[in-house]
Amino acid sequence: MDTKNTANKYINIDIKQYGMIIALIAIFFLFYILTGGKNASPTNINNLIMQNGYIVILSIGMLLCVLTGNIDLGVGSIVALCGATSAIFVVDLGMPTPVAFLAAIVIGTLSGVAVGFFVSVLSIPPFIVTLATMLMGRGLTYTMLQAQTKGPLPKDYTFLAIGFLPNIEITLGTIKLDLVPIIIALIITVFIILSAIKKNKEKLNMDSLLL
Numbered sequence: 001m002d003t004k005n006t007a008n009k010y011i012n013i014d015i016k017q018y019g020m021i022i023a024l025i026a027i028f029f030l031f032y033i034l035t036g037g038k039n040a041s042p043t044n045i046n047n048l049i050m051q052n053g054y055i056v057i058l059s060i061g062m063l064l065c066v067l068t069g070n071i072d073l074g075v076g077s078i079v080a081l082c083g084a085t086s087a088i089f090v091v092d093l094g095m096p097t098p099v100a101f102l103a104a105i106v107i108g109t110l111s112g113v114a115v116g117f118f119v120s121v122l123s124i125p126p127f128i129v130t131l132a133t134m135l136m137g138r139g140l141t142y143t144m145l146q147a148q149t150k151g152p153l154p155k156d157y158t159f160l161a162i163g164f165l166p167n168i169e170i171t172l173g174t175i176k177l178d179l180v181p182i183i184i185a186l187i188i189t190v191f192i193i194l195s196a197i198k199k200n201k202e203k204l205n206m207d208s209l210l211l
Contacts, residue, residue: 050162054079065126070119073130077137078111084141087150090157097157111137 031039058075065072082104089100118129168179
């Protein structure tokens with residue numbers, strides 16, 4: 001009887017954990033049927049990834065907040081502020097694109113550090129702090145842009161902004177290689193290896209303690 005209850009408990013936990021994934025798969029197949037398979041075409045998949053890349057980046061950061069039982073209401077406003085800053089740098093100030101992107105990263109980093117300071121050091125609830133960053137970020141964005149769009153943007157800016165990476169091609173005999181995906185793959189591989197080594201060390205330490 002106890003074994004059956006335990007099994008049911010684990011089944012319920014698994015359904016709760018993967019409920020959103022199951023719903024996503026169901027929605028995908030529903031639109032697959034309604035569109036005659038067009039939503040599964042390579043072009044549409046590429047468009048979805050390109051158009052929602054920034055949402056994926058934001059959701060990864062939000063995951064850390066949600067896992068700790070907190071929330072960040074200001075992510076959208078901070079993204080708008082970072083984008084406005086980089087656009088002003090390249091359009092109004094004539095700065096190179098890498099400098100504009102660096103300025104956006106600095107703005108985002110300082111905003112995150114400020115939120116972390118108020119939440120962790122001053123013990124102010126994250127809801128209050130991030131509500132303030134949402135209002136301040138949106139207000140600063142409107143003030144800096146004067147409720148207008150910036151343009152035209154340089155080609156190298158738009159090339160990177162829409163999700164493409166620069167090509168670094170080398171030729172080995174008759175073979176052409178792009179170094180960018182190779183470097184990315186090597187970095188990911190190193191992280192996976194280091195993670196596996198860390199887990200093995202932790203497992204060995206636990207085994208030694210049990211012995």
